Amino acid sequence: xxxxxxxxxxxxxxxxxxxxxxxxxxxxxxxxxxxxxxxxxxxxxxxxxxxxxxxxxxxxxxxxxxxxxxxxxxxxxxxxxxxxxxxxxxxxxxxxxxxxxxxxxxxxxxxxxxxxxxxxxxxxxxxxxxxxxxxxxxxxxxxxxxxxxxxxxxxxxxxxxxxxxxxxxxxxxxxxxxxxxxxxxxxxxxxxxxxxxxxxxxxxxxxxxxxxxxxxxxxxxxxxxxxxxxxxxxxxxxxxxxxxxxxxxxxxxxxxxxxxxxxxxxxxxxxxxxxxxxxxxxxxxxxxxx
Numbered sequence: 001x002x003x004x005x006x007x008x009x010x011x012x013x014x015x016x017x018x019x020x021x022x023x024x025x026x027x028x029x030x031x032x033x034x035x036x037x038x039x040x041x042x043x044x045x046x047x048x049x050x051x052x053x054x055x056x057x058x059x060x061x062x063x064x065x066x067x068x069x070x071x072x073x074x075x076x077x078x079x080x081x082x083x084x085x086x087x088x089x090x091x092x093x094x095x096x097x098x099x100x101x102x103x104x105x106x107x108x109x110x111x112x113x114x115x116x117x118x119x120x121x122x123x124x125x126x127x128x129x130x131x132x133x134x135x136x137x138x139x140x141x142x143x144x145x146x147x148x149x150x151x152x153x154x155x156x157x158x159x160x161x162x163x164x165x166x167x168x169x170x171x172x173x174x175x176x177x178x179x180x181x182x183x184x185x186x187x188x189x190x191x192x193x194x195x196x197x198x199x200x201x202x203x204x205x206x207x208x209x210x211x212x213x214x215x216x217x218x219x220x221x222x223x224x225x226x227x228x229x230x231x232x233x234x235x236x237x238x239x240x241x242x243x244x245x246x247x248x249x250x251x252x253x254x255x256x257x258x259x260x261x262x263x264x265x266x267x268x269x270x271x272x273x274x275x276x277x278x279x280x281x282x283x284x285x286x287x288x289x290x
Contacts, residue, residue: 002053002054002055003053003054003055003133003134003256003259003260004054004055004057004129004131004132004133004134004259005046005049005054005055005056005057005132005133005134005135005136005255005256005259006056006057006058006059006125006126006129006132006134006135006136007042007043007045007046007049007056007057007058007059007060007135007136007137008042008059008060008117008122008126008135008136008137008141008145008146008149009040009041009042009043009045009046009059009060009136009137009138009140009141009146010040010041010042010043010060010093010109010111010114010138010140010141011038011040011042011043011058011060011061011062011071011092011093011114012038012039012040012043012092012093012094012095012109012114012140013036013037013038013039013067013070013071013092013093013094013095014035014036014037014038014039014094014095014097014244014283014284015034015036015094015095015096015097016034016035016036016037016097016098016099016244016282016283016284017031017033017034017096017097017098017099018031018032018033018034018035018099018282019031019032019098019099019100019101020032020100020101021100021101022098022100022106035282035283037283037284037285037286038070038071038074038284038285039095039097039244039245039284039285040060040093040095040114040140041138041139041140041163041165041247041248042058042060042136042137042138042140042141043058043060043071043075043285044245044248044249044252044284044285044288045136045138045163045248045251045252045255046058046075046078046080046136046252047075047078047080047252047285047288048248048249048251048252048253048256048274048288049080049136049252049253049255049256050078050079050080051078051079051252051288051289051290052252052253052256052257052270052274052290053256053290054255054256054259054260055081056079056080056081057080057081057083057084057125057129057132058075058080058081058082058084058085059084059085059086059117059122059125059126059149060085060086060114060117060141061085061086061087061088061113061114061116061117061118061141062085062086062087062088062092062113063087063088063089063090063091063092063112063113064087064088064089064090065090065091065092067091067092067094068087068092068113071092072085074285078285084122084125084128084129086113086116086117086118086121086122087113088113088116090112090113090116091110091112091113092112092113093109093110093111093112093113093114093140094109094110094112095107095108095109095110096108096110097244099242099244099282102240103240103241103242103243103279104243105242105243105244107244109140109166111140111141114140114141115141115142117141117142117145118145119142119144119145119148119149120148122145122148122149123148123149123152126149126152126153126158127152132153132158133158133159133259133260134158134159134160134161134255134258134259135149135150135153135158135159135160135161136161136162136163136251136252136255137149137150137160137161137162137163138162138163138164138165139163139164139165139166139167139168139170140165140166143168143170143171143174146162146174147171147173147174147177150162150174150177150178151177153177154177154179159179159180159258159259160177160178160179160180161178161179161180161182161251161254161255161258162174162175162178162180162181162182162211163182163183163247163248163251164181164182164183164187164191165183165184165187165247166187167183167186167187167190167191168191169190169191170191175209175210175211176210178209178210178211179211179212180211180212180214180254180258181209181211181212181213181214182214182215182216182250182251182254183215183216184215184216184217184218184247185197185215185216185217185218188205188215192205196215196217196223197217197220199223199230202215202223202225202230203225203228203229203230206225212224212225212264213225214254214268216247216250216271216275217235218235218243219235219237219240220234220235221233221234221235221272222235222250222268222271222272224264224268226264231264231265233265233268233269233272234272235272235275235276236272236273236276238276238277238279238280239280240279240280241279241280241281241282242279242281242282242283242287243279244283244284244287245278245283245284245285245287245288246275246276246278246279247275248284249271249274249275249277249278249287249288250271250272250274250275251271252274253270253271253273253274253275254267254268254270254271256270257270257271274288274289277289
């Protein structure tokens, strides 16, 4: 049977401008290309989970605009269940993105309806879905919603996977109900005050939390702690065109694997493989493949 995964998180419309170099203060530059696509960390992770073959459910909040209708249709086309999506008056989330010629990105997230997701309704939805193997959360919706859902999951033996992005300091109560904590190197430093590229820092921080720790390291792959030892998995050398959504590709693929009883090493390897593939193509969800 396919693993059953629920993502509780954000949905955005990405508005992507490709430029040679991003503008300085007060500067106007001409872009090379403009694209609109589907994004939001929660949405990206759900789509990757679905592409990997998991039975995937999305709990998110959308507005009453045309972007919401487009987003729901995209979920359906990606094989993601939309039965538990919440709707509110007003704007859905949007994310203007600049991508320079090296493939690096700068992103502004305007949360819109993402800030209005109802935690009690989310918990009720998780209960109705039933028999879940894993729940994924991020930091693009209110933290108290994620905490409420994770508390329910933890009390019902559902694996919880937290991607603390964009970087915010998680509460100790949220970390206590998190099984897998997956920041990237920048988020790890923001949260811990330590460099992710020093093994002792990873070990010392992991000893302060109950969660299993994985830190993604961009082109260097990822590091995880197993039995008090740092294990590293490298990434293949690829030509990066657009890094937008690569971390979400990792989380979605890793979550599928860990929910399907892969080993930690094989789950991390699969996450890196999908993330590395995604950066070789433009766009966010449009760069994902099985």
